[in-house]
Amino acid sequence: MWKRFRSAADGFVFSKEDDYYSAHVVAHAERIVDLxxxxxxxxxxAIDVAIVDARxxxxxxxxxxxLPDVRDALTRIKTLVAAAGGVEIAIYSxxxxxxxxxxxxxxxxxxTDRWLYLLQGKGLEERRLVRTNSWKLSRHEFPAAPELEFALDTFVESLGLTAE
Structure with missing residues (x-):
């Protein structure tokens, strides 16, 4: 399905730092959440999760x-996250x-560099630069999204996350 919405802007920058590799991936909203x-x-x-609600x-x-619990909870809110943004979701080991x-x-x-090959396998192209979305909207300019806020509260409760 993602190929239907694929745009020329889909791609990633991959780099090696001193002790880690990093990738910055840009695609349209629905595809990036699905990715x-x-x-x-x-x-x-077993993974760790950190959520920040910018609104x-x-x-x-x-x-x-x-992992299956996190995946299922994310699946339930993915459409709202893609539509409204304003949420940082970090999943890590x-x-x-x-x-x-x-x-x-x-x-x-x-x-390790395994993510380079995984991203290529998902049809993304490695580039020297990607067009970033970060400059388009200030962290304080996200439009109201009451449905996302409710869904996010349900997500937090279903996973038993604790407030920081």
Whole structure:
């Protein structure tokens, strides 16, 4: 289905830092959220989650959560997240971190380069630069999204996340 909505802007920048690899992935909103859901399947069975609601300036965290529970909870809110943004979702283990920022860009940090091949396998092209969405909207300019706020509260409750 993602190919139907694929745009020329879909792509990623991959780089090696001193002790980790990083990827900055840009695609349209629906695809980037679907991509996050597909890629978390590569993480271990117990993962950590951190959520930041930019609209309400609230944060939650959960440690060693079952991957299937996190995936199912994310699946229930993915459409609202893609439509409204304004939520940072970080899912990580000791080796890898996948973060969807409030502007709906995906960042991956890892100890190995395996994500390069996984991203290519998802049909994304490696580029020298990607057109970032981060400059388009200030963190304080997200439009109201009461349905997303309710869904996010349900997400937090269903996973037993704790407020920070």
């Amino acid at each position: 996050l859901l597909a890629l978390i399947e590569q993480l271990p069975p 309400r300036k609230r944060k939650w965290r959960g440690d060693r959560l079952p 000791g080796e890898d971190q996948l973060t969807l920022n409030p502007m709906l860009e995906l960042f991956i940090y890892a100890r």
